[in-house]
Amino acid sequence: GDSVTQMEGPVTLSEEAFLTINCTYTATGYPSLFWYVQYPGEGLQLLLKATKADDKGSNKGFEATYRKETTSFHLEKGSVQVSDSAVYFCARFNQGGKLIFGQGTELSVKP
Amino acid sequence: EPEVTQTPSHQVTQMGQEVILRCVPISNHLYFYWYRQILGQKVEFLVSFYNNEISEKSEIFDDQFSVERPDGSNFTLKIRSTKLEDSAMYFCASSMRGAVNEQFFGPGTRLTVL
Numbered sequence: 348g349d350s351v352t353q354m355e356g357p358v359t360l361s362e363e364a365f366l367t368i369n370c371t372y373t374a375t376g377y378p379s380l381f382w383y384v385q386y387p388g389e390g391l392q393l394l395l396k397a398t399k400a401d402d403k404g405s406n407k408g409f410e411a412t413y414r415k416e417t418t419s420f421h422l423e424k425g426s427v428q429v430s431d432s433a434v435y436f437c438a439r440f441n442q443g444g445k446l447i448f449g450q451g452t453e454l455s456v457k458p
Numbered sequence: 459e460p461e462v463t464q465t466p467s468h469q470v471t472q473m474g475q476e477v478i479l480r481c482v483p484i485s486n487h488l489y490f491y492w493y494r495q496i497l498g499q500k501v502e503f504l505v506s507f508y509n510n511e512i513s514e515k516s517e518i519f520d521d522q523f524s525v526e527r528p529d530g531s532n533f534t535l536k537i538r539s540t541k542l543e544d545s546a547m548y549f550c551a552s553s554m555r556g557a558v559n560e561q562f563f564g565p566g567t568r569l570t571v572l
Contacts, residue, residue: 443514
């Protein structure tokens with residue numbers, strides 16, 4: 348079935364380091380792709396999205412490019428901050444209205 | 459900014475008891491969803507709901523589960539006879555008509571079944 352796979356966490360970085368969180372998806376059709384973020388004690392918030400191949404989603408310094416050839420949607424940020432510490436979820440949209448999530452990657456940024 | 463709210467934030471119940479988890483979606487949204495996340499595992503889709511009926515449900519959503527929109531604002535998930543394995547964080551989400559891709563999530567209800 349359709350699935351999303353993320354790199355395992357936790358990821359620990361120093362402030363201002365470069366972040367990459369890998370995400371790949373199964374290639375049934377051309378689904379919309381998303382990154383959600385969950386800050387401690389809060390719900391899931393949409394971080395960015397891309398709806399077709401080669402689209403780049405961006406928000407709050409984070410970016411991800413929809414790569415059809417590698418079925419990937421890796422999340423990147425050039426310089427992370429302590430406030431970026433959270434769990435990040437990659438997801439794909441399926442017809443019928445459901446989101447299929449990856450397992451989540453915990454990011455911890457140290458000052 | 460409008461947001462999805464959920465109550466209670468934490469529910470503790472005994473195995474075999476019925477629980478009702480409540481959600482208030484964003485007011486002009488027409489599509490509603492429940493997801494759950496067992497500790498340390500993926501967020502999993504349970505059910506989607508539109509126009510007062512279930513649009514799609516996962517294999518997790520068996521006869522023990524039901525959803526309802528009892529009035530113009532609430533959206534509820536009922537588990538009739540809870541099992542230990544129902545312990546999880548339950549997230550409600552909603553989306554606007556014509557923009558079903560962008561789902562807005564509530565903060566979740568942590569259900570603990572003893």
